[in-house]
Amino acid sequence: MSATTAGSRRPAKARIGRSDRRDRHDRPKQEWGNPVTYFIALLFIAVCVAPVLYIVVGGFRTNAQITTSPAGLPNPWVISNYTSVLTSVTFWGEFVNSLVVGLASTLGIVVLGMMVSFVLARYNFRLKGAMYTLFAAGLMFPMVIAITPLYIVIKDLGLIDNLLGIIIPQIAFGLPTTVIILVPFLRAIPKEIEEAAALDGTSRLGFFVRMVLPLSLPGVVTVGILAFIGSWNNYVLPLYILNSQKNYTLPLGVQAFSSQYSTNTAQVLAFTSLAMLPALIFFSIFQKRIVGGLTGAVKG
């Protein structure tokens, strides 16, 4: 319920009241604005999207077409590249691995991140500042820098070539972003609500479950999407941890496929575009949240 209300809001929440008023008085209907702006916007969009379209459309061509005219359009369109990828066990195996890793990592990041953010936002204790600093500092050290020692740790735990060896570090490395985004959300819940809840006999944990969770849902969704897309796209960790092809996630799969079938460009393009599709769909469904969540994070 609260998700839909929050989702329809524009990111700049504070302005809503005012701009509504202006909409009514100053702008009976939306104006079109400067054509130069549209031209530049379209140009920019073309630059952003064209390479992606090239990959998707290229998958509908044959290798002969691609060789004779690399930048041409499909003529005729063939779907055999896509169907052969979609019927291959390799693709679906890697797809399922990516999905399992993505969902488990997202769940872990959201649950653990929410718990610790709640403590940081709503409790007072001596080590709070140090705790927050610890997580904020984690933002500075992305996974690539820690990958060699991380590999050693995972190896000592016996989790090499195991999906858990990817899920667990991803949860740990996802926590800093989560904390940075969620703490302001949780802190913004007015103290009065908490006091009212306490007065009504709700414990702090009851308050957490019955008030905080629903009220911070927009932030939670943002964090969840970022976590899922991050996991879906992660390359360096699977590269280190996963050895056997049956455990590959899609990024590794794309790379393996494109080096294995390097002469079959059309099929590589089809495989690649199918691999990026889920993240793109996921993103376009929830894009408002990501932009809104970034707004919150930037305001700091």
Next chain:
Amino acid sequence: MSDTLGTDAAIARQSQGTPRAGGAAKSAPPASPRASVRRRGRGRVRMRLEIAVLSGPAIIMFLAFVIFPVVLAAYYGFYRWHGYGPATDWVGLNNYKLIFTDPAFQQVLWHNLLIVVLSLVIQGPIAIVLALLLNQRIRGRSVIRVLIFVPYVISEVIVGTGWSLMLQANGAVNDLLGHIGLGFLQNDWLADPKLAIWTLMGIISWKYIGFAVILMLAGLQSIPDELFEAAAIDGATYWQIQRRITLPLLGPTIRIWGFLSIIGSLQLFDLVYIIWGQYVSGTAGTSTMAIYMVAQGRDAGNFGYGSAVAVVMFLISLVVALIYQRFVLRRDLRGAVTEGEIR
């Protein structure tokens, strides 16, 4: 300034939260005042327990898989160690001496610095101008926002695979240039050592500029309209408003973007590894510190040396981050890294 914006956001969030929560609170049964007094009495122990239970798992995970590996790397960095059994071959600072005297490392360090600077110089101005343009009242703004974010959402592997196919000597880019009469621009984009780093910069800009624009747009939208209205009433022109009001108020956003961009550039790995691979990237002049670490560490089986490279990368990032925070983000991050704003 960031303070006002922060409060602004907090107020906005409060106004969003209050009505619903108020409704929920009303439905709960009222408790006697004595109960709440009693609760406060044994509250301290209970509170500590709650803090421990709620924050424990996250902290343990974080310490075990983010902090501990870095400490471990510092330890193994002093050994010649191939990844099996306990490390016994203590070599002191020898690994570090090797790293800093290796011309290959100096080369990758230089590439990283170049990528840091060029990313800021290329993406920053373009992103600001585009954000200013797109922040106007134009139709289809939300569609535009989704589309320019697409390259950022796609994984590096896919971006790398796609671009390396397009940029081959007989690939789509050269073909297209020939068709539109710019055949003289055709090049061997990936293999020419003079060109490769610029090709890389082009791909990096393509991939990450959408993120910069979205960030700037978000920052622009948090600037209160009143300021623009007041300036317009005072007779300021469009460009005066942008220069005197928008840019200064966008400062915190620009500085945070700069920070994220620098850290990202220092750890660049995926794109280069996918497009050039560890061997070609050396001859094409695009290899980075992370590529060096993977090649000299895991792939060569020298985990001690690889750990030392990781420590060097870590320290470089740390120093850069601290300097940046000390001198650039001083005010913006007061809440994030110091206790200051935590209440």
